[in-house]
Amino acid sequence: MGYKIFIAFFLSTLVGFLDGFGLTMFLPLLNVMTGDEQASFDDMGNLSFISQFIQASGFEVSLILILQLMILFFVLKAITKYLNDILKVTLQQKLILKVRIDLLKLINNLNFKFFAKSNIGRIQNTMTGELTRIQTAYDYYFQILEQFVLVIVYMIFAYYVDFKFALLITLAGALANLFYRAIHKLSEGLSLKFSADNNTYEGQVIQHITNFKYLKATGSAENFASRLISTIIKIETSRKKLGFLNSLIKAVREPLLIIIVSSVIFLQTYFLGGEIAPIILSLLFFFRALSSLTQLQHNRNMFLANSGSIKNLQTFQIDLKANQIISKGDHPYNFKNKIELLNVSFSYDDEKILDSVSLEIFKNQTVALIGESGSGKTTLVNLISGLLNSDTGNISIDGTHLIDIDKNTFHKKVGYITQEPVIFNDSIFNNVTFWDEKNTQNIKRFYEAIKKASLLETVANMKLKEDELLGNNGINLSGGQKQRISIARELYKDVEILILDEATSALDTETEKRIQENIEALKGKYTIIVIAHRISTIKNVDRVVLLDKGKIIETGTFSQIIKKHPQYSY
Secondary structure (H helix, E strand, O other), rough: OOOHHHHHHHHHHHHHHHHHHHHOOOHHHHHHHOOOOOOOOOOOOHHHHHHHHHHHHHOOOOHHHHHHHHHHHHHHHHHHHHHHHHHHHHHHHHHHHHHHHHHHHHHHHHHHHHHHHHHHHHHHHOOOOOHHHHHHHHHHHHHHHHHHHHHHHHHHHHHHOOOHHHHHHHHHHHHHHHHHHHHHHHHHHHHHHHHHHHHHHHHHHHHHHOOHHHHHHHOOOOHHHHHHHHHHHHHHHHHHHHHHHHHHHHHHHHHHHHHHHHHHHHHHHHOOOOOOHHHHHHHHHHHHHHHHHHHHHHHHHHHHHHHHHHHHHHHHHHHHHEEEOOOOOOOOOOOOEEEEEEEEEEOOOOEEEEEEEEEEEEEEEEEEEEEOOOOHHHHHHHHOOOOOOOEEEEEEEEOOEEEHHHHHHHHOEEEEEEEOOOOOOOOOHHHOOOOOOHHHHHHHHHHHHHHHHOOOHHHHOOOOOOOOOOOOOOOOHHHHHHHHHHHHHHHHHHEEEEEEEEEOOOOOHHHHHHHHHHHHHOOOOEEEEOOOOOHHHHHHOOOOEEEEEEEEEEOOOOOHHHHHHHHHHO
């Protein structure tokens, strides 16, 4: 927030002084109301300079004058307080906006290898729930700042009026602060645990929703729910303890304040011979100061109760920044001839997934990758698509290393269709066009894409045509229709490289056959890389690449591979 926080500090200080001067008017007001106008400002201790200023200005001391001064001070205080609050709201909006956008940018530029191993619940909780708690922490932070300034200002007034009385109150307040410190320490520890349990809970909720069908079908929903319930109990137990601590602080605040003030007044008047008028004025300031102090303690406790979210966010940002894509490259993407992999190796947590892989894929060629589960097929296409960077070796397009190519332009030319189609809860038009403007040109492109993906009849039969809503994860669609939408989306993008990662493995035989016909119709128009689930789906590809334990052990046509490795013919 930079220098603007000092503006807030200054305004808070000004609020305190204006309030202090307004409060000083109560003592002369009482004197005037009792008929002693002459002594109205004489009992103000060291603050009697106010009367000197008034008299030097030529004003006559009267009830009207005192009331006018009181109104003036408190109106100026209200205006300053309003300006300070407007500044705080503006700073909060800018802070949260910046944090949200920065987090989004960091995640968008996140190393996919790190993302694949990340706790999704932590990401979601930090992006949503934790930011809400940080907004709350921000509010309490500025309230702490404001209350701190008011305590200092009121203490200055109190000390200026009666030094001995103010010193006694200060010592008593310092002793009371020991109680608050113990409460704050407990709150901070509970806040950290609360954030950690929330991260766990968010991850479990995502798993529960994602796997809901399986959990219901297998009677496992209650067993998994018991894990969620256990985490919920931990969260709510921490929340209850934080609530108890906050309630304790609020409950003892006023009686503790009265005990301190009463004790000091008794000591000052009976043992130290203090005069009652300065004590009353000093007490007025100290009562304000102690009220602000106890409110500060409450706000600090609430800030600490939310501080776990700040620490979680800071740790999260550090992790994201440490795992950013190092270079996006600045060479323009230009695919005319071939993609070449030369001695490419890749490991996950010291486990080698690909070992010295060399491969050439020519433009508009259709290549199929086959092999047992864990042979490295998906990792290989993740490297080709630029999601991952190889540990050793090079991947190049027409001689330019992939890491040196501008990733934004490259990724726009890559289509990626997985076993689980990506469907958004929106219209079919927005799903295919990715929220492009609905103008004549884009509508024409939309219908060309769905025609190539054999979706034209499906859309024509929809009640709202291209504006039909597809529901959560395409709940209103069949598996084949979802895959066709995925294909149409990539064709709408005008891609050059189309990757199909077991895209038809979850479909029935008839639907798979129809989708396969759609894909084969694209042969020769795009560079297509297929990870095959069933060998029958790749009979017409240009080349088959057989992987085993991270190595390419054979390449050739479909018939050549099957002849040498008949075990893959099923």
